[in-house]
Amino acid sequence: MSRRDINLIPELDDYTQAHSTRTDDLLAELADETRASLPSNAQMQISAIQSKFLTMLARSLKVTRAVEIGTFTGMSSLSIARGMAEGGRLVCFDISEEFTSVARKYWERAGVADRIELRIGDAKEILGDFDPAPELDLCFIDADKTGYLTYWAELSKRMRPGGIIVVDNVFQGGRIIDEAEQGANVVAMREFNRVVADDERFDVVMLPISDGLTLAQRR
Numbered sequence: 001m002s003r004r005d006i007n008l009i010p011e012l013d014d015y016t017q018a019h020s021t022r023t024d025d026l027l028a029e030l031a032d033e034t035r036a037s038l039p040s041n042a043q044m045q046i047s048a049i050q051s052k053f054l055t056m057l058a059r060s061l062k063v064t065r066a067v068e069i070g071t072f073t074g075m076s077s078l079s080i081a082r083g084m085a086e087g088g089r090l091v092c093f094d095i096s097e098e099f100t101s102v103a104r105k106y107w108e109r110a111g112v113a114d115r116i117e118l119r120i121g122d123a124k125e126i127l128g129d130f131d132p133a134p135e136l137d138l139c140f141i142d143a144d145k146t147g148y149l150t151y152w153a154e155l156s157k158r159m160r161p162g163g164i165i166v167v168d169n170v171f172q173g174g175r176i177i178d179e180a181e182q183g184a185n186v187v188a189m190r191e192f193n194r195v196v197a198d199d200e201r202f203d204v205v206m207l208p209i210s211d212g213l214t215l216a217q218r219r
């Protein structure tokens, strides 16, 4: 699967993967199919280490209610769904029928399709209609970067105490610390990172995994 930890020299990245649980054949096949069928988008997929991390996190939190924003071909949703507790439910939001048709196929093959509901559309517009009950255990945000603040506003108020929001790409390839970088995604992510760090409702840890992964736990 993918090597995408921007913080590690390749040898340490290899070592990290070699000393983590082996990636099973289905996830490896999904990574291969994504690379082959969507070569110009395949880099959007989460890394193998992130996949294992999400499964372990979902299992540790005994997740029964989860939300994902940004599903693509299904690697992160599959990783979360596999770690969920009995009766768990994951609601996924994505704007693309094309990308998520691959995800649907792998959810079926993994035997987790009955735990996942996919909602197609711009998540900034349709997330507000989502069940307002504040009882989510786990959320994963990995879609359009300029939408992250909207996703934070909608999801943060729905988290149960102890529930965790995981956010990908908070480093923006390292551009986040270069003030000369003023692209829309980088600027949006700087503001997002500031808002999250200042949110008194959450304990926040920004981890140097892959392209930067923030974990925010509801107090």
Ligand SMILES: C[S@@+](CC[C@H](N)C(=O)[O-])C[C@H]1O[C@@H](n2cnc3c(N)ncnc32)[C@H](O)[C@@H]1O
Binding pocket: 044, 045, 046, 069, 070, 071, 072, 073, 074, 075, 076, 077, 093, 094, 095, 096, 099, 121, 122, 123, 124, 142, 143, 144, 147
């Ligand atoms: C980085 S990829 C997600 C990767 C995925 N988590 C995985 O593990 O493979 C971003 C996804 O967000 C979706 N997306 C982009 N803008 C969106 C929006 N406004 N609403 C919902 N989904 C959006 C894209 O279609 C794409 O599938």
